[in-house]
Amino acid sequence: MGAPKQKWTAEEVEALIAGINKHGTGKWKNIQKDPEYAHILAARSNIDLKDKWRNMSVSTTGEGSRPKGVKSSTTTPKTPNYMYAISAIFENTASDTYTVSSEISHNLQRHEVPSNFRRLLSSKLRRLVVQDKLEKVKLLSHETKVQAYHKIKKDATFGTKTQTPKPPQEATLLMAQNIAEAENKSFLVNEAVKEAERVEGMAEQSACMKQFFEDVWELCERGEPMIMAF
Amino acid sequence: MGAPKQKWTAEEVEALIAGINKHGTGKWKNIQKDPEYAHILAARSNIDLKDKWRNMSVSTTGEGSRPKGVKSSTTTPKTPNYMYAISAIFENTASDTYTVSSEISHNLQRHEVPSNFRRLLSSKLRRLVVQDKLEKVKLLSHETKVQAYHKIKKDATFGTKTQTPKPPQEATLLMAQNIAEAENKSFLVNEAVKEAERVEGMAEQSACMKQFFEDVWELCERGEPMIMAF
């Protein structure tokens, strides 16, 4: 399903414990935002902190490894054993991507594409329609407000290598089913894409996907009286 | 802590729904005091009612217990319409897309994942923020109105299989650059994605992309006084 389960590194656990010592337990958000630990715990939410602490407290396997490290009483200052193992795994792989990505986020942050963003997109949409890659459908709805939604024209030549001779059929079907099942869940799109990715090498889909999301996006972009229905 | 968590009974929920149907949403105190439900809801405050309704609206709980039960309409038909919508979009067989698509638009309309959809998303958004995958920034603006905008935290661990052993590095970087460069151009997303696709087999990107668009979507969804900032 979702994220591949982010295991806690030793560093993170340390920060958490330190944070608890400083702010006390139950002040998860404070700990998480504390500049002293914020960097380390950047990938963790206050809820994650809470849960982690709970898990640690619960495991307390035997007497050997108390999850403690926290003040006073019952302090087995030991650090849980398992964390070191985990940290090793993380450290190796994660470092590069991390630096890069944080750079990105800074860049993104600095730019703040302003209010005309909507208009811009809207324009782009129109162009795509003109180019016959999208179809536009208009419909009247609440209070005579015109809504439009755009659909991908599948026969349009999109993107890249196109025609992967692969098996497009089954995946699609599967996806539809999954989507159907996901009906009551919030994130259909998410599900759909995940499934797509899982099922196929996703080379074929991705053009699709891109468009799809663009559509969704644009749909949303339309603004006010819009209906999101997937 | 103090409160042992009083789970809502079916009876209470029914009373609440009935109350909403009678008094309308937002009349929590009225509902709670209504002699018809007062006994059942004796243990609940108007605020509890509000919160419960909020929770119900947000969770879109499984078919059995729609937050619905409220008036009229929207008894979702058996097969979700959007299933066709989505499958059609992803389908490669372009032939019948048109018909489907017009159906879709009708269906979408008919469906009206209703007003609570926004709340739904809103909630999800908040969660993402909590999970530190989005950043939220508040700013004061027109007439002391608080605006919030969400930004993607690029360093968040997104996606699926993660660590594709392949070349995650270069592509990511490139994308960042493109985004940065595109600053003054209109279609950051579009450009970025295109470039990303071009450059690589896009296997790596797609997770990224997916998230990106999802985020955009959610961003857009915010509606009213929103600032798009990337």
Added chain:
DNA sequence: CTATAGGGGTAGGGTTAT
């Protein structure tokens, strides 16, 4: 002062995934 909307936070039950 009363009530509502809604953001935000925590505890704890429950679910997934490994």
Added chain:
DNA sequence: TATAACCCTACCCCTATA
């Protein structure tokens, strides 16, 4: 299976608004 990580629900707090 056990359990670490994660999600959901109930409750609370707060502020802005009417």
